[in-house]
Amino acid sequence: MNEWINLLQDNDYLGVKKYIKEGADVNESNETEESVLACALRYRCDDEIIDILVQNGADLNDFNEDGVSILDYAIMYNKIDLAKKIIESGVDVNRTNRPSRFTPLMGAVCYGRGEIAKMLLEKGADKDAVDNKGLSALGFAKKTHKKSMIKLLEES
Numbered sequence: 001m002n003e004w005i006n007l008l009q010d011n012d013y014l015g016v017k018k019y020i021k022e023g024a025d026v027n028e029s030n031e032t033e034e035s036v037l038a039c040a041l042r043y044r045c046d047d048e049i050i051d052i053l054v055q056n057g058a059d060l061n062d063f064n065e066d067g068v069s070i071l072d073y074a075i076m077y078n079k080i081d082l083a084k085k086i087i088e089s090g091v092d093v094n095r096t097n098r099p100s101r102f103t104p105l106m107g108a109v110c111y112g113r114g115e116i117a118k119m120l121l122e123k124g125a126d127k128d129a130v131d132n133k134g135l136s137a138l139g140f141a142k143k144t145h146k147k148s149m150i151k152l153l154e155e156s
Helices: 002-009 013-021 036-042 047-055 070-076 080-088 104-110 114-122 137-143 147-155
Strands: none
Touching: 002 013, 002 036, 013 047, 036 047, 036 070, 047 080, 070 080, 070 104, 080 114, 104 114, 104 137, 114 147, 137 147
């Protein structure tokens, strides 16, 4: 995984492309089960690197040991095209692997990602689902004072 980390930290598209051509595993993960794709998102790699990883089989349904999914990362880093690709791939938009039961919609609300929140809702995201503290997406919107998210959730 060290070679992947070096390439991703350097945002080295040509290096990533060459490494894949040499047979590198795009689904390798680090000690916290964070995949190459998750690392690329966390290191804020260019979209071209994200795209080449996806085109070469990076698992869009992957998640780390804390239950943070690739969709969660796409939401965090506002990667709208990747989020759209994942959502349109038929992923269960209500699925969460997080012990807290924090859903992708809750994440979109907290980060103020209106376009992604709208896509999630259109694909059936449950706006009434609650985390383990009893907060729904609307509860998070109110708690974080996201007026546009409150409006979106109340109108959906």
